[in-house]
Amino acid sequence: MTDERFERGLKTLTEIDGESGQRVIDALADVSPALGEAVVSWGFGEIYSRPGLAPRDRQLVTLGMLTALGGCEPQLEVHVNASLNVGLTPAEIVEALLHSAVYCGFPKALNATFTAKKVFGERGLLPMTAPINEKGDKR
Numbered sequence: 001m002t003d004e005r006f007e008r009g010l011k012t013l014t015e016i017d018g019e020s021g022q023r024v025i026d027a028l029a030d031v032s033p034a035l036g037e038a039v040v041s042w043g044f045g046e047i048y049s050r051p052g053l054a055p056r057d058r059q060l061v062t063l064g065m066l067t068a069l070g071g072c073e074p075q076l077e078v079h080v081n082a083s084l085n086v087g088l089t090p091a092e093i094v095e096a097l098l099h100s101a102v103y104c105g106f107p108k109a110l111n112a113t114f115t116a117k118k119v120f121g122e123r124g125l126l127p128m129t130a131p132i133n134e135k136g137d138k139r
Contacts, residue, residue, distance in 0.1 A: 002041075005041045005042075005045035005046060006037065006040055006041045006045060007045075008044075008045045008049050009039075009040040009041045009042075009043065009044035009045025009046070009048075009049065010040050010044070010045075012044040012045065012048050012049045013025075013039075013040055013044040013048075015055075015085075016044075016048065016055055016059075016082045016085060016086060017078060017081065017082045017085070018081070018082075018085055020078045020081050020082070021044075021078065021082075024036070024039070024078065025039065025040060054086075055086040055087075056083070056086045056087045056088050059079060059082055059083040059086055059088060060083070060088070060092075060096055062079045062082075062083075063076070063079060063080070063083060063093065063096050063097065063100075063112070064096065064099075064100055066079060066112070067097060067100040067104050067108050067109060067111075067112040068100065068103065068104045068108065070104070070107075070108045070111065073111060073112075073115045076112055076115045076116075077115050077118065077119055080093060080115060080116045080119040080120075081119055081123075084119070084123065084125075090116075090120050090125050090128055091128065091129075093116050094113065094116065094128070097109055097112045097113045097116060098113075100112065
């Protein structure tokens with residue numbers, strides 16, 4: 001790991017995840033600091049900082065992947081927050097999670113949606129305004 005890559009990763013992590021990302025790294029400090037360093041230097045210093053996708057697009061992909069994996073609700077919570085931080089709206093997040101039901105199944109989509117609901121509640125974003133129906137109209 002290079003110091004430059006770690007510093008780039010820490011900057012990217014902070015821009016995307018805010019305090020949540022740092023809390024994950026801090027929580028690993030007494031058990032696996034190497035894992036924390038890898039998350040910062042490789043995950044954010046190499047992957048998240050690449051120019052090929054905008055941060056909001058990376059977060060949409062991440063939401064889909066964590067939903068598909070299932071059992072990743074703590075990480076999904078961090079990334080729902082990150083998605084809001086990079087400009088996704090609650091309605092876009094809910095739509096992405098609804099879309100995941102087709103490919104991941106209802107149990108995983110439900111778990112992801114309830115995780116998003118928890119984050120929205122913590123951020124004062126509930127109740128959500130009128131949802132969008134299949135024609136793109138607000139109900």
